[in-house]
Amino acid sequence: MDVESNRASLEAWLILLRAPGLGAATLRALLARHGSAESALAAARRGEHERAADAACAGWLRAPDAATIANDLTWLAAPEHALLTFDTSDFPALLNEIPSPPAALFVAGDASALWRPQIAIVGSRNASQGGLATAAAFARALAAAGFAVTSGLAEGIDGAAHTATLDAGDITIAVLGTGPDLVYPPKHRELAARIAMQGALVSEFPPGTPGQPTHFPRRNRIIAGLSLGTLVVEAGVRSGSLITARNASESGREVFAIPGSIHNPLARGCHQLIRSGAKLVETAEEIISELAPLAQRLGSSLRERLDAPQSAPLVVTSQPPPPGTRPATPPRADYAKLFAALGHDALGIDQLAERTGLAVATLSSMLLMLELEGEVVAARGGGYARRVPGQG
Template sequence: MHPSDLFAPAFPAPPAFGQARTARTDSSVDSAADIDALLRLVASGGPAEPRRRLIADAAPAAALAAGPSRWHRCGLGASQQRALRQPDGRTLEAAHAWLAQPGHHLLGWHHPDYPPLLRRTPHPPLALFVAGDAALAWHPAVAIVGSRSPTPAGREHAGAFARSLAAAGLTVTSGLAAGVDTAAHHATLTAGGRTVAVLGTGPDVPYPRSNNGLHAAIVAEGAVISEHLPGAGPRREHFPSRNRILAGLSLGTLVIEAAHRSGALITARLAAECGREVMALPGSIDNPLARGCHRLIRDGAALVESPEDVMELLAPLAARLAGDLRTRLEAPISEPGPPPGTGSGASPAAHPPGDPDHKRLWQALGHDPTDMDQLVARTGLTPARLSSILLLMELEGRVEAQHGRYYRSR
């Protein structure tokens, strides 16, 4: 059997979104009250784990109505509770208006339509805003990422791999960024394939603005996904957290071109932490944009030279996802505990350089690799908070990671 035969035919179409797929038959799952409550929870901000815990065994409206005592037991902080009591009416009104438009969806952590692969990651978002075909969040996908300024050959490789993988039945996911992301999305659409863009902005805010047309095309032919409220603009700290969703939705991540320090390498590492396949395309030793790929390969990523290599690597993971779809996710809808050492499950948040937590972590880091448990002990910060700051430090080039240990860049 050819590897491509394991994708498109193996996946039954999910039931229409908004219909329960599991033993949970609570008729209020899609009620207006639940949608409003979930939007209020999203808008309250802060760590996601307490908010996920709040709706793990109760519909959002009921969880919100339970009041401050339950909010406190679930771990919501004072600022989150204050935001729930006094929500920003204008923000909620804008979100409701966005959801009222055709093809717009809100998938909460509590909902049976929440993507199963993303649910199993260490830091799943509380909710996803989806514009377009929400069922694509369940479809077997490969993330194609790389440089925002690729070489002509890198751009061609991104397009060629995307076209072949889409033709094989895989959904191509990427981040709508300039360069490799744009080439992958364009090529998939041109080939008539499925593509999903995961944004670091609100679902209605294309970034960069030069991709306005591409954003509209993906909404029409595929899906745009974001954890941020409609209208949310680009913020630097949103993009590392965007990468965890991109990695979590995909069976594997393919890096086409990447410099030694690149957001694509962060996506690849997050994919590995989720237990997904990490693949890299080798290049010339004279090409600085090949160095990140060579580093990934040295660290254990699969070296791939053709789309067939990618399909062969992803086939076993795709077969397991097909089983999830066939059984309609029969497992109870509840929050799984994070794997040991992966943190508490909160979404990464901003930590500017002047932030006390940022300074505390920097002082706790040395030039020798230090694991997360040691950093927790030294700083008193939660693993989730540490992870968010470390992601930003990595992108700044101040911190490097090696086998789950962190140290200051030399």
């Protein structure tokens, strides 16, 4: 929404969005009934809404803080900052289909990225090295196929998915539990800046809103709602990632989960999801083939919106990406070193790093691929060994 040409409407929207306790459902109902933000604000000031008896809400609507609204307008006037309201064509269509959609989104970065086919990748904040490598590998493969990778900027799996996508030169979207100008956790400030340059930061909370415990479950429904499907990489049984997965399921979206060792507490949430109907996946190609038809339709809509040429790479494809777009893989010489180091007795990843001279993160990715290909088995306690022929 352009600040100068739509100032009255924008101010009305900001006042309504900041009204304590008004809520997205009430705001949407007011807009539907009265047709514009200005008319909806006038009606709200007359008490024509269910929160009319709330003194804090009524007080704000009558006399909003001018400095706060001015700060919001200043933030929105900056380049690549936007407010997408549900009553405009810029608002992501998929988000209107969830059970409790937001009324508006504050965006820092490329707002059109929200119309790209998206896959959510979520998981534990305290992920294992193997889980981080898995998230990164899936993010690279899905991004190379044409998906924007969406997550919540948290530590662990979220951060690994965002970083891998950025490093591959592809688009990632972070949905925040704070205002769009704040970063939580603070250690991800640099990551957030990269995302704003190469994708988008998204929040339903106005600028300056600090993170609160109730904000993050609300953020999770937007992650799921923007995406065609949600992939859970590692999650404990009480993980917030399971909330995202439930939101996805309730919105009619696909849920995918990666299985793990029965001895790994971070695999139990994924196993619980699989028992509840989530699709067990071992490769990114399984997700791509499942979501490609939906993604192609969404990509066509985006191409029309942007008046992009038909050759623009906006559509997810189930075909392998062209040469030069695949994520880098370790050279065969590194695999030879790893095979030479592996034996039939399990070795820990630190021992393998010492024997091969390879980085732990590189080894984690290589061991994952070899395990999926049946060449390596993961032993109890986190060790790895060559698979014995005939071994299950």
